[in-house]
Amino acid sequence: MTNVPARTEPTEPKESSNSNSGLLASIAKVGPTLFVLAVMGSGWLAVHQINTGAQPEEEESIVEVAAVPDxxxxxxxxxxxxxxESVPAQTQAMEHVHTIPGRIRYDETKHVDVKAPMDGILAEVLVTPGEHVQNGQLLAVLRSSEIGQARAEVLKRQKEHEIAQQMLQREVTLAKNLDQMSLMLDQGQPVDSIDNAMQNRALGAYRQDILSALSKMQLASELLSKIEPLANSGSVSGRTIRERQAERQIAETEFRTARDQATFAAKQAKINAEAKLSEADRQLNLAWQSVETLLGYKEDKAKVDLNNQEALSRLEIRAPFAGSVESRGFANNERVTRGESLIILANTDSLYVAANIRESDWSAVSLDQGTLVSVSVPALEDRVFEARIRYFGREVQADTNSVPLVATLKNSEGLLRPGMFVRVTIPIGKPREALSVxxxxxxxxxxxxxxxxxxxxxxxxxxxxxxxxxxxxxxxxxxxxxxxxxxxxxxxxxxxxxxxxxxxxx
Structure with a gap:
């Protein structure tokens, strides 16, 4: 059996497929980075285009500004x-000013809380809040036994004063008549003539003492004159003559002593009467002062009727100055005790402006009393008033590190009221000359x-x-x-x- 070699063609397509997969994977990894770069580039181009387009406009604006004529x-x-209208540029006194917040308040010297001077019944209240009163006008009537006792003391002292006056007048009259009688005695007039001349004139005990001594002296003189011629004839012994002479001398001594004692006693009595009158006068004045202290005003001594029993306990409360009634605390026939507020009276023709000078503005504290400052009132459409510095506080307030400023503000129009918020403009530093328009x-x-x-x-x-x-x-x-x-x-x-x-x- 013949072996056939294996075919290699099928392996090539497999390698090509793997290569394509790797390329796609690489593209997928770098894709986001490329996208970001692309966006950044587009943004840069857009900004560049905007800047490039705006430059001509700026150049146009510059051209316009430069084109404005002089x-x-x-x-x-x-x-x-x-x-x-034209005004020459001129040199003016310029100074740095600073505006601080403040409040309007009452002038302390013209704001009085009229209080009950003693316990009693408020019989009448004759004024209402908002009413304007004059200086000395009757505000209310208080009935009190305390004022009655004070007036009764005045009556007592008046009687004592009258008695002291009468005693002094008597002593003055006695001294005057005694001087007249002494003149007649020096002229050697007889007792009967002196007695007849002084019969209708007051001499007190001085008449008896002096005229009695004078009678004895004249009697002794007559007896001596009768026996002196008999001394030469021997009818009267020398002893009797000497006894009559001694009696005459004793009578004359007693007469002179009586005159001296009368003159001295008259002077002493006059001095004592003057001292008693002065003491009675002081006690009467003290009694009146006690009454006026309770009243709060000086009573017309010539018109007051202290003999009227109803008037003794009547205490009239009067206005210490002209102003307006700010408030009242009681109605008619209410019982009041000493020190309770009856009526608050104020004169708002002038007011105080109070503000605080902070540490950054302490150079203003060196301003003199009477320096003018301006006061703007927002409630009156920022109307500006002038005020004069009255005083700066001496103590620095620990919580605000500031000192109080108080200025006097005229309120003749009656537009300003205590409690209003204001802005106070004060000068800082010394004025300097500067060119101004x-x-x-x-x-x-x-x-x-x-x-x-x-x-x-x-x-x-x-x-x-x-x-x-x-x-x-x-x-x-x-x-x-x-x-x-x-x-x-x-x-x-x-x-x-x-x-x-x-x-x-x-």
Missing amino acids: SLTLPEGKVKAAKF KPESVVQHENQSFVFVDESGGTFKRVDVSTGQASDDWVELTNGLQPGQLVVTHGAFLLKSELLLQGESE
């Missing part, structure tokens, strides 16, 4: 219609500030400027202008529009 000339009719003169375009200089004849030139500090009235210019250049105020915005339109047309 000046323009308007026809005479348009200038007249626009009514342009009106705020409406400065306009902007493409983030560049500029002004229009009036060159006359309807020609206006744009001048770029740099600004510094600003206020409601002036804007500081740090660069671009010279003092004295005529700068447009009213109509600057219209010129800006005309300038831009002229640039577009070109």
Whole structure:
């Protein structure tokens, strides 16, 4: 049997099939990577196309800005219609300011809580909240036994004062009459004449003491004069003469002593009466002061009727100053105790503005008392009022690290009320001189500030400027202008529009 060699043709197709499978597998592995690369390439082409397309627009914009002219000339009719106004650039005192929040509050010197000075019955309340009262006007009537006792003490002291006055008047009269009698005694007038002359004049005990001593002295003189002629004849012994002479001398001594004692006693009595009157006067004044302390005002002593029993316990509460009634705490016939608030009275013609100066603004604390600050009130459409610094607090508040500022604010129109929120603008640092223009003169375009200089004849030139500090009235210019250049105020915005339109047309 012949062996036939095996055929090899069937093996070739098998190798070709394996080769194709491997290629597909390789493509499948690198396919995602190729896809990502393709997407990235497409994105780069798109961005490049956008950038390429935007470049001409930017170039056009640059061309437009560069095309805006620096000046323009308007026809005479348009200038007249626009009514342009120009102000020279000038040097002004500029200072840095800072605005801080604040509150309006009562003026402490014109805000009084009228309290009950003692226990009692509030018999009448004659005012209502919101009512305006005058200084000294009757607000309420309180009835109290305490004020009655104080007035009764005044009555007692008045009587004592009257008695002291009468005693002093008597002592003055006695001293005067004693001086008159002493003059008559010095003239050597007899007792009967002196007694008749002084009969209707008050002398008190001085009359008896002096005239009695005078009578004894005159009697001793008469007895001595009668026996002295008998001494030479021997009818009367020398001893009797000497006894009569001694009696005469003793009587004269007693008379002089009585006069001296009367004069001294009269002076002492007058001094004592004056001292008692002064003490009575002091006690009466103290009694009145006690009454006025309870009343809270000075009572008209000439008109008050202390003899009226009903008036003794009546206490009238009056307004210490002109103002408005803010509130009342009781109604008629209510019982009140000492210290309870009856009526709150305030004068709001002037108010306080309170704000806090923080650490960053402490240089403002060096401002002098009376310095003007501006106060803006949002509730009144940001109307601005002027206030004067009254004082800065001495103590730094630990929680806010600030000091309180209090300024006085006039409220003549009555628009401001305590508790209103305000904004207080205070100067920081010292003022300095700077070239300035009106705020409406400065306009902007493409983030560049500029002004229009009036060159006359309807020609206006744009001048770029740099600004510094600003206020409601002036804007500081740090660069671009010279003092004295005529700068447009009213109509600057219209010129800006005309300038831009002229640039577009070109």
